[in-house]
Amino acid sequence: MLAPSVSCPALLVAAPASGQGKTTLTAALARLASRRGLRVRVFKCGPDFLDPQWLALASGHPVHNVDLWMTGEPDVRQRLYAAAQQSDLILVEGVMGLFDGQPSAADLAQRWGLPVLAVMDASATSDTLAALAYGLRHYRPGLPWAGVLANRVGSARHGEMVAQSLGEGFLGAVLRDAGPPLPERHLGLLQAAELPDALSRLDAWADALEATPLGQFSAVDWQRYAVDFPAPESSGEPSDDAALRPLAGRRVAVARDAAFSFIYPANLETLTQLGATLAFFSPLADDPVPPADAVWLPGGYPELHAAALSAATRCAQSLRDHVDAGRPLWAECGGMMPLFDTLIDKAGQSHALWGLLPGAVMMQARLAALGPQQWSPDGRVAPLRGHTFHYSRCETALPPLDHAQAMRGGLASPGEAVYGRQRLRASYFHAWMPSSPEAVALLLGVQA
Structure with missing residues (x-):
């Protein structure tokens, strides 16, 4: 008998490399969904302490790490299944570039069938961005794909050029000055609790995202990214033993x-x-x-x-x-x-x-x-x-x-x-x- 599964819309938010803005836009998407009353749970791929603080602020829930080596497949399976039972949307933020690391964010996406939303820095490019997106999508056969969110476009006209180049894979363009930056130091982002205006920063980015096709998604639209999450082999509940x-x-x-x-x-x-x-x-x-x-x-x-x-x-x-x-x-x-x-x-x-x-x-x-x-x-x-x-x-x-x-x-x-x-x-x-x-x-x- 096949194990029961739970269906829930889900995306793995990745990028060609670090520094493209995937944490900011993952948090913005979580914040936007939360503001609309959706129950959103966010996970972070790989070891990280700082990005999860911003993602937790955006979603209103603790953010757990998922990694096929460090946390292990059974742990990932249990956490995703539990989230799918109580959520309207699951977001997983990737780590480094989509295919970087062993295991990589792409490995996680393929293992659970998570459609990849590629956040790509569009600074100083237009048509070439489509070539890079094509490479990300087709580098590994069978990779689930959602589309591209172009970040740091220079103007509305620049965004239109990128949209035309990407075609059906275009899910939106966000201006480079759409919101205040999430500041960094030597280990990564500043801790969210260090900034009294942290939530307002995320709201500014959520406002910018709301104007994109992705930001206009309805509950019906999200269902195109529904993923079936299999039940864990054990409950994971603490034992009285x-x-x-x-x-x-x-x-x-x-x-x-x-x-x-x-x-x-x-x-x-x-x-x-x-x-x-x-x-x-x-x-x-x-x-x-x-x-x-x-x-x-x-x-x-x-x-x-x-x-x-x-x-x-x-x-x-x-x-x-x-x-x-x-x-x-x-x-x-x-x-x-x-x-x-x-x-x-x-x-x-x-x-x-x-x-x-x-x-x-x-x-x-x-x-x-x-x-x-x-x-x-x-x-x-x-x-x-x-x-x-x-x-x-x-x-x-x-x-x-x-x-x-x-x-x-x-x-x-x-x-x-x-x-x-x-x-x-x-x-x-x-x-x-x-x-x-x-x-x-x-x-x-x-x-x-």
């Missing part, structure tokens, strides 16, 4: 503020499904660690708040007390950086930090590491999958306890160092916790 809830009765303190905000919503879900109670605190506010059995310091932008974190002596002492008491602490990337003695910012200014690990962290202008990685805390449980992406490097006399594995083309090579003392573990590696609940329990649970 105590063996499957190894963090039951344990309290996990999670740092969460402007300096520690790179948190996958799915990671919080995993912790609660494992039985943990979560308690949030702000190192920037110099909150001490609340009473907890374990601590998680997620990534973020500690380098932008080095002075405030240096002054957070009460928080630092509570973390030292927590580790000295033999309790577990997991720190990833930005969560690891203030654990060292010193942080040197991009201006070369040195800040005394928390001193749980010896050495210094130095910001640099060039990207230090990027790519998929995985790590098993004991080499026996299934590895946590995730990624690394950072502009700093650390210098320490502390020898690594272990290394993550960098994954390229299915082959593993030495990746990020994992440092530690007592139950503290720290690395530039960002973990997708649903990929190995057993590893999460090992990191934050009672040591066997």
Whole structure:
């Protein structure tokens, strides 16, 4: 018997390359649909913490990442199916260029039959844009296709030229100055919460999109992009089996503020499904660690708040007390950086930090590491999958306890160092916790 499926209109919003404006226009489309009363759910292809913040603001719902390697096909299937049950429209924003990466956004589109909406920068071109669109559509046989949304056209006349060139594949043109930009910094877009006018920026882009053919779609029009999403093989619901809830009765303190905000919503879900109670605190506010059995310091932008974190002596002492008491602490990337003695910012200014690990962290202008990685805390449980992406490097006399594995083309090579003392573990590696609940329990649970 075939598994039941749920039908829902869906698009994968992709581009020929990064920097074409796909995040802005995906968010604008989500905002426009939401303003019209449609229930819209948005997903982000690949590892990313910043784009999902804007997409969540636009849609009014948490944004989960989907990736055939990092999150895995069963996880993607479960999340898309759940979204299709409660949505009028599903949008998936791609990553980099349509065919870039292993796996790519195109792989995801083909696996689930998601029609591709190509956002293409039309600056300084007209007819050639149609040639590039033809290449995107036909480069891989069988790729589902919706059409092209031309971005950054210079004038109404320019938009007409592009429309004529693209023909039936044209779904609209958006002027280059249609709305205020979404500002960027070294890791990507600014966090949506940093801008008090973030929603009004999205509304301006949604207004511009409303004037396009795509923006005029009715509920009937959207049905041309209906996709059948198969049911997952299991419900994905948390079990009452105590063996499957190894963090039951344990309290996990999670740092969460402007300096520690790179948190996958799915990671919080995993912790609660494992039985943990979560308690949030702000190192920037110099909150001490609340009473907890374990601590998680997620990534973020500690380098932008080095002075405030240096002054957070009460928080630092509570973390030292927590580790000295033999309790577990997991720190990833930005969560690891203030654990060292010193942080040197991009201006070369040195800040005394928390001193749980010896050495210094130095910001640099060039990207230090990027790519998929995985790590098993004991080499026996299934590895946590995730990624690394950072502009700093650390210098320490502390020898690594272990290394993550960098994954390229299915082959593993030495990746990020994992440092530690007592139950503290720290690395530039960002973990997708649903990929190995057993590893999460090992990191934050009672040591066997």
